[in-house]
Amino acid sequence: MWHYGEEKRYVxxxxxxxxxxxxxxxxxxxxxxxxxxxxxxxYLLKQRYFQPYPEPLLDVTDSGKGRDY
Structure with a gap:
């Protein structure tokens, strides 16, 4: 069963x-x-914000660079 409140709290x-x-x-x-x-x-699915670069250009090794955690 889906609980909107729990999902909202998670976000x-x-x-x-x-x-x-x-x-x-x-x-x-x-x-x-x-x-x-x-x-x-x-409308949201067409936004470049969610996928600004083609998949082959992404380099996961740089994710989080400069963050201290």
Whole structure:
């Protein structure tokens, strides 16, 4: 059973962890993008913000660089 309140709290926790520098922004945007997919929100799905670069150009080894956690 899906509980909107629990999911909303989870995202708020992710945002707080990001603000505290304990989580990369990509973790938060991945959840928001999953909501856009779930609800088929075409406006959000077309946004470059969620996929600014083609997949082959992404280099995961640089993720979180410069963050201390």
């Amino acid at each position: 708020h926790e992710l945002l707080e962890k990001y603000r505290a520098g304990k989580l990369p922004l990509s973790s938060v945007t991945a959840v928001i993008r999953s909501w856009a997919i779930r609800y088929q929100n075409e």
